[in-house]
Amino acid sequence: MEPIRIIKSKATPLDMANIDTDQIIPKQFLKLIQKTGYGKYLFYDWRFDKNGKLKPNFVLNDPKYQGREILVTRDNFGSGSSREHAVWALEDYGFKAIIAPSFADIFYSNCFKNGILPIKLNASDVEYLIRDADDEEIKIDLAVQEVLVAHKILHFQIDESRKKKLLEGLDDIDITLNMESQIAEYEKKKSTSDHMIFTWKIR
Amino acid sequence: MASKVAITANDYISAQLIIDKHMSETLFEKIWDSHVVGPGNESEQGPSLLYIDRHLIHEVTSPQAFAGLRAIGRTVRRPELTFATMDHNVPTDNRSLPIVDPISSLQIHRLEQNCKDFGITLFDVNSPDQGIVHIIAPELGITLPGTTIVCGDSHTSTHGAFGTIAFGIGTSEVEHVLATQCLWMDKPKTFAINIVGSPRNPRAVTAKDVILSLIRQIGTSGATSTVIEYRGETISKFSMEERMTICNMSIEAGARAGLIAPDRTTFEYIRGRRYAPQGEQFEKMVEFWEENLTTDPNAQFDESFILNVDHLAPQVSWGTNPSMVVDVTETIPFPADFAKGSENERKAAFRALDYMALEPGTPIVEIPIDRVFIGSCTNSRLGDLLEASIIAKGRKVSPNVRAMVVPGSQQVKREAERLGLDKIFKAAGFEWRESGCSMCLGMNPDILAPGERCASTSNRNFEGRQGTGGKTHLVSPVMAAAAAIEGHFVDIRDWL
Ligand code: SF4
Numbered sequence: 001m002e003p004i005r006i007i008k009s010k011a012t013p014l015d016m017a018n019i020d021t022d023q024i025i026p027k028q029f030l031k032l033i034q035k036t037g038y039g040k041y042l043f044y045d046w047r048f049d050k051n052g053k054l055k056p057n058f059v060l061n062d063p064k065y066q067g068r069e070i071l072v073t074r075d076n077f078g079s080g081s082s083r084e085h086a087v088w089a090l091e092d093y094g095f096k097a098i099i100a101p102s103f104a105d106i107f108y109s110n111c112f113k114n115g116i117l118p119i120k121l122n123a124s125d126v127e128y129l130i131r132d133a134d135d136e137e138i139k140i141d142l143a144v145q146e147v148l149v150a151h152k153i154l155h156f157q158i159d160e161s162r163k164k165k166l167l168e169g170l171d172d173i174d175i176t177l178n179m180e181s182q183i184a185e186y187e188k189k190k191s192t193s194d195h196m197i198f199t200w201k202i203r
Numbered sequence: 204m205a206s207k208v209a210i211t212a213n214d215y216i217s218a219q220l221i222i223d224k225h226m227s228e229t230l231f232e233k234i235w236d237s238h239v240v241g242p243g244n245e246s247e248q249g250p251s252l253l254y255i256d257r258h259l260i261h262e263v264t265s266p267q268a269f270a271g272l273r274a275i276g277r278t279v280r281r282p283e284l285t286f287a288t289m290d291h292n293v294p295t296d297n298r299s300l301p302i303v304d305p306i307s308s309l310q311i312h313r314l315e316q317n318c319k320d321f322g323i324t325l326f327d328v329n330s331p332d333q334g335i336v337h338i339i340a341p342e343l344g345i346t347l348p349g350t351t352i353v354c355g356d357s358h359t360s361t362h363g364a365f366g367t368i369a370f371g372i373g374t375s376e377v378e379h380v381l382a383t384q385c386l387w388m389d390k391p392k393t394f395a396i397n398i399v400g401s402p403r404n405p406r407a408v409t410a411k412d413v414i415l416s417l418i419r420q421i422g423t424s425g426a427t428s429t430v431i432e433y434r435g436e437t438i439s440k441f442s443m444e445e446r447m448t449i450c451n452m453s454i455e456a457g458a459r460a461g462l463i464a465p466d467r468t469t470f471e472y473i474r475g476r477r478y479a480p481q482g483e484q485f486e487k488m489v490e491f492w493e494e495n496l497t498t499d500p501n502a503q504f505d506e507s508f509i510l511n512v513d514h515l516a517p518q519v520s521w522g523t524n525p526s527m528v529v530d531v532t533e534t535i536p537f538p539a540d541f542a543k544g545s546e547n548e549r550k551a552a553f554r555a556l557d558y559m560a561l562e563p564g565t566p567i568v569e570i571p572i573d574r575v576f577i578g579s580c581t582n583s584r585l586g587d588l589l590e591a592s593i594i595a596k597g598r599k600v601s602p603n604v605r606a607m608v609v610p611g612s613q614q615v616k617r618e619a620e621r622l623g624l625d626k627i628f629k630a631a632g633f634e635w636r637e638s639g640c641s642m643c644l645g646m647n648p649d650i651l652a653p654g655e656r657c658a659s660t661s662n663r664n665f666e667g668r669q670g671t672g673g674k675t676h677l678v679s680p681v682m683a684a685a686a687a688i689e690g691h692f693v694d695i696r697d698w699l
Contacts, residue, residue: 016554017547018423018524022665027646031306033266033293033313035374045667050653056504064321074547076424079457079524080665081644082357083264084373105391105428105459106357106371160470161249172375173277176383179241183385186240186254 001115003169007096007140009069013130014059019079021107025089038085039092069096070138072129076100078107085087097140099147099161101126101198117142120154128152142167151165227501229393230464231430233498234368238351240385249563250387257284258380259336260323262310263291264644265354267284268378269317272508277500280384282322286345289314289328290335292646295609295636298328307647321381334612334638337361339578341447342614344476344673348465348492353380358580358662360453363462364446365469366496368430370460391459392505394429398437400513407696408515410445411582411660413437413677415518419528429506432498433463437512443472444586451581452662455525464497517695519567520664520677522555527664529567531682531694537563559674560654560667569691570676571603574657575687576669577633577680578609579643584661585618587680592624594684594698601690607634607649609641633659633687645670658686 029041046058054061071090077100078086079123087110090098097117111118117140121129129138129149139148142163147154165172228236241252258281260268266288272278277311279285279554292307294300302308311328318325326332332339337358340346348366353359356376362369372386380386396417402408418425431453431673446463470489473479480488516530529536538556542548556563563572566663577583577591588610608628610616616638619625625635642649643661651657651673660683664675678686685693 017551020524020663020665022663022668026667026671027644028671030263030646031304031310033310034270035267045671050671076427076457078424080353080357080454080663082371082373084267084355087373102424102427104424104457106373108373109388110373110535113373159249172387173379173382176379176385176387179252182241182252183254183383190254 001046001171002171003016004115004117004166005094005142007069007117007142009096010136011070011072011099011129011134012065012068013061013134014071014073015130017074018079020135021078021083021086022080024078024086024098025083027094029089030083030085035088037094038089039094042089042093050134067094069094070099070140071095071097072099072126074100074126075102075123079104082106084108084114087111087116091116099126099129115166115169117145117166119158121147122155130203141177207639209308227390227503229498229502229504230366230496231368231391231393231462234349234351234366235390237349242632246559250389253270253351255353255380255384255386256347257286257340257345257352258377258384259340259345259352259359260287260314260377261291261336261356262289262314262356263519264374265317265377266313267374268355268381269313269321269374271378272321272381277382279321279323279381283324284384285323285381286326286340287314287318287323288326288333288336288339290329290333290638291329291465291640291644292641293537293637294647295639295641295649298637304647307535330348331617333615334610334614335448335580335583335640337451338584338611338615338638341365341443341472342476342612344473344479346684347473347479348423348469349496353386357454358451360458360460361447361451361580363450363453363460364443365473366462366465366492368460368462371454383695384396392429394426394431394458395504395507396431396433397435397507397509398433398512399435399509400470400511401437401440402512402515404696404699407681407699408440408512408517409590409679409681410448412515412518413510413512414449414523415520415528415677416512416515418452418456418525419518420510422510423455423458423524423526426453426456429458429488431458431461432504433461434498438463439466441468442586443468444584448581448586452525455662465492516683517564517679518532519682519692520675520691521559521561521567522552523558523664523666524551524555524678525662525664526631527552527555527678531567531692533567535561535563535567568694571656571691572658572676572686573655575604575606575633575650576599576609576642576649576657576659576661577607577683578611578636578641579659579661580611580640581662582680583609583611583638585617585662588615588619589622590625591684592627594631594681594688595696598631598688600687602689603690605634606632606687607636607642609636609649612638631688642669644668645673651675657685660694
């Protein structure tokens with residue numbers, strides 16, 4: 001995974017709460033067996049009409065917002081289905097950070113696995129970004145946990161270990177495999193401890 | 204063809220809990236603490252590495268995970284703790300025909316290959332045990348109290364009905380669990396939801412109505428980052444099937460998982476199931492479960508909520524998320540009333556009404572229905588079908604409605620057929636299908652046409668969920684069956 005440190009871009013405002021992953025990527029695009037190439041299906045039913053033509057009034061289709069790497073949206077973004085395809089689609093489309101007052105849990109955790117930075121800001125900061133700052137250059141500095149926009153500095157919270165993984169582009173599985181002795185010890189404890197209540201033949 | 208089971212050196216597993224006798228812990232905390240592998244006591248902050256006792260996989264969210272393993276030459280750490288089935292995009296009509304959609308077919312063959320290569324038990328399309336992953340794991344005794352279960356599917360919360368920490372994960376996490384049998388997770392907060400009272404007519408007001416009414420009250424993010432423990436007399440009286448319906452939809456309130464302390468009802472359900480401990484071992488387990496899998500009397504929850512269901516009416520969703528719900532006796536709400544002053548909610552309600560093509564003030568019972576779907580991991584177990592069949596018996600599906608019943612598993616289907624339910628449904632004009640997710644998410648050919656309106660026993664009424672432009676109303680099985688007969692919603696309390 002590519003490390004993330006600084007993200008600089010203007011933002012695309014998606015002024016809606018509770019956007020679920022069925023909207024981010026409709027299920028007809030879950031049938032692929034690879035991880036890439038989902039960007040063209042992002043928000044498919046909102047971006048395209050029945051005939052596959054761009055719907056002019058959807059914000060992602062507005063020429064002004066092309067090529068932006070930050071998405072700003074409202075509460076509870078990414079609710080519903082656990083499909084990681086939602087994050088793959090956002091990433092493949094070109095978003096590197098998503099700012100919202102809150103995220104659904106599974107979506108939030110999926111972001112970190114795919115090098116997208118989800119940032120929780122309070123509702124009034126998000127309001128500001130959506131209403132007043134949609135033409136301002138934004139600089140996100142993960143190391144110091146700051147969003148710099150116009151002359152404001154908006155601070156955000158993020159779990160230290162997750163931040164470290166993004167900053168260093170670390171792979172979760174490698175980290176865990178390095179804990180092999182702890183895992184093996186746990187398995188041993190499970191199967192041999194005095195507290196062992198039962199074992200059974202699973203096959 | 205069932206995949207061949209690879210014999211591993213370690214064909215015994217133990218899944219006992221190592222529970223410290225701390226006082227005043229919640230059930231969730233006890234199970235959680237007994238599964239923490241690391242990083243160790245020094246770091247109270249940040250995610251814990253949690254041991255996973257059972258990993259369920261299906262065809263849609265697993266191919267990329269296996270591809271990831273192969274790319275780096277990694278293997279599956281505990282294939283014997285991993286179980287696979289095909290449910291999301293399998294056809295539910297004639298199983299003897301080849302799958303028409305080449306991509307569905309590719310996913311299905313890929314899962315077969317992956318299970319074969321990595322030695323994972325697979326209940327494939329032709330297996331007598333195939334079905335929706337959250338239906339078959341309890342049926343087969345794979346789901347057990349006090350364990351941790353994950354699956355790349357958000358409705359994994361269903362298994363919490365057994366006093367299990369069960370949650371949905373993303374595909375990268377599927378890969379992580381395959382490789383390490385562990386998962387990094389932040390410890391969720393705890394949320395006690397006490398459900399008290401009993402509906403006047405429990406046949407007409409079901410577990411589905413209870414959970415819809417709860418989500419209506421606490422909202423779709425009301426339980427975000429928490430694990431709900433459902434408690435109270437109403438829950439104790441519920442069957443395992445009803446408890447699964449409740450836990451299933453925890454995710455719709457934003458919860459990470461939902462769970463219910465196991466009791467006699469739970470143990471009797473598990474007794475004798477294939478992958479559960481048997482005989483004396485089982486009795487020992489019951490003793491252990493009874494003693495340990497409870498929330499201590501003085502334990503503190505981070506949040507709590509009381510739901511009284513004494514006067515609950517059958518619930519019907521009118522909008523595009525599962526909190527947009529009213530009583531069947533009510534009318535479509537006005538956005539301003541619904542939103543209680545929140546501008547975002549008001550906008551969302553407007554949008555929902557527009558999408559659903561509904562006018563505020565319309566009585567729910569006057570909404571005409573085009574399609575009915577009885578199925579999904581929320582409501583496709585034997586009890587659901589039995590109750591719906593009572594409504595269907597001796598009646599006819601409205602000529603304006605196309606209705607289908609999709610049993611959750613082959614086992615449910617066989618049992619239902621043994622009871623003659625298939626004949627009742629077919630005589631009434633319902634289609635009787637093979638098991639799978641079907642029109643719950645419309646990844647297979649079972650979808651709504653644009654504009655079609657459906658009474659559905661599933662769990663999500665999102666825009667386009669059941670087919671682009673389709674309109675979904677979430678209801679209980681008896682409400683769905685009655686809507687099929689009448690061609691519009693009815694207050695099922697008048698019939699039962
Ligand atoms: S029935 Fe629906 S909710 Fe359940 S696992 Fe299948 S698609 Fe998901």
